[in-house]
Amino acid sequence: MTKKVFILLLCLLPFTGLFAGTSGKITGVVKDKENKEALIGVNIQILGLPLGGASDVDGFYFINNVPPGTYTLKATYLGYRPVEIKNVQVTVDHTTEISIEMEPASIEFEETITVVAERPLIQKDATSKRAVIDGSQIADILPVSTVREALAMQAGVVKDEDGQIHIRGGRLGEVAYLIDGTYVRDPFDNSLGGNVDVEAIQEMEVISGTFNAEYGNAMSGIVNIVTKEGSPTYKIKFQYETPMLNESPYHRKDxxxxxxxxxxxxxxxxxxxxxxxxxxxxESAYREFRVLDSKFSDLTGLNVLGKFNSSLSGPVPFFSKMHFFVSGTFRNEDSYLPYGFTLERY
Structure with missing residues (x-):
């Protein structure tokens, strides 16, 4: 029996670090607004997520394993007015402190008090130099289309002529890349192994010094990427980029x-x-292209040149409590260069 238990533990060991560095924590104290006494048994819930907690005898509460993002907390207690705290930001590997003060009220009085959370100027549990980039900024605001381009915009990060990332002047293989808590490396040069669609990023954390012991095999920095989870409602996004839509004399021979x-x-x-x-x-060796020209159309079924990006998320049919998220990027170009600017320019 002991041997079977030992073998089972060995099988589970590789999964113990799978979710490390992929979630945050919310803590705080719940008090009476008038006498500042701690309230016992207050229910605190994260709206939109099946996560919550309750205050103890000292009014202290905590919520673990919170995915990174911006949420709304709701505190309810018998004899007190419900309180909602909006704009609560949670980042990976860090604790967000939200203290709550509740006002006494009659049972019939059901009006909810709304409070907007403020981000502290100093993060108490931050022991390293870090930059946190929200996924919505990468996908919708920043002028980037890849993870490497987003990294190159951070302080202390440099992208060389080959497109590889260096942090604090270190070598290529001195940066550790994690996606949802799992190390993802190219076995040849220890660079980022594989591509991550920017639409699939929930949050990206860049640690450029004095990182904790939970991260290993790195000297220059850590890049920790957390991907998105499915949403309770259906959401779809489609994006198409191409230079072919604009009239330009450069699209012509000579x-x-x-x-x-x-x-x-x-x-x-x-x-x-x-x-x-x-x-x-x-005659000129350059070939004039139009937006509907593509030698890959027989293989892909797409008769247009450019970059396609799409994402889809929502609940799984017939399983309302299960959600899914899928995204992808496809480049339909006739060259290894952006937009195919080789001999066949367009």
Whole structure:
């Protein structure tokens, strides 16, 4: 029997760190607003999540394993007016302190008091230099389309000519990357292994010094990415990026010949303004593209060139308590360069 239990524990060990660094914590004290005495047994709930807690004899409460994001807390207690605290921000590996004061009221009085939480200037449990980027900023506000581009905008982070990330001047393999608590590395150079769709990021944390002992195999910094969870309602997003929608003389062969300055020149001088790469017949080797041109259309079914990005989340049909989230990015381009600017430019 002892041997079977030992084998079972060994099987569970690889999963013990799976969720490390993927959630935060909310704590605080609940008191009477008039006499400042602690209230026992107050129910505190996170609206929209099946998470909550209750205050103890000292009025202290805590809620563990809270996914990163912005929430609304609701405190209810018999004989007191309900209190809602909005804009409660939770980040990975840190504790958010929210103290609550409740006003006495009759049982018939059901009006809810709404309070907006304020973020403290000093994070007491922050022992390292860190930057936290919300997923909505990466996907909708920042001018980035990849994780590496978002990292390059942070202080102390540099992207080299090959697109690789260096933190505090360290080498490429000195940065540890975690996605939902799991190390994700390229086995050849210890860089970021695989790609993460920016639409799937709930929060990204960049630690550039004095990181805790829970993180290992890193010298320069830690990049901790937490992906999104499914939403209780259906949400869909579709985005398409392409330079083909705009009219431009650059989309034509020998495009400089069509500019006003070159049109006035003699024919002999116009020769040096033609495209440098020519075919055997003397024509420009550049091929004019239109938005509906794609040599990959037979394989993909997409007859347009550019970048496609979409995401879908919501409840699983017939299982209201189960949610799903899926996202993806597809590049339909004719080159390894952005928008296919090689000999076949468009």
């Amino acid at each position: 495009w400089l010949l069509y500019t006003d300055e070159v049109k006035k020149l003699p024919e002999a001088e116009k020769e040096k303004y033609k495209d440098a790469v020519r075919t055997e017949t003397g």
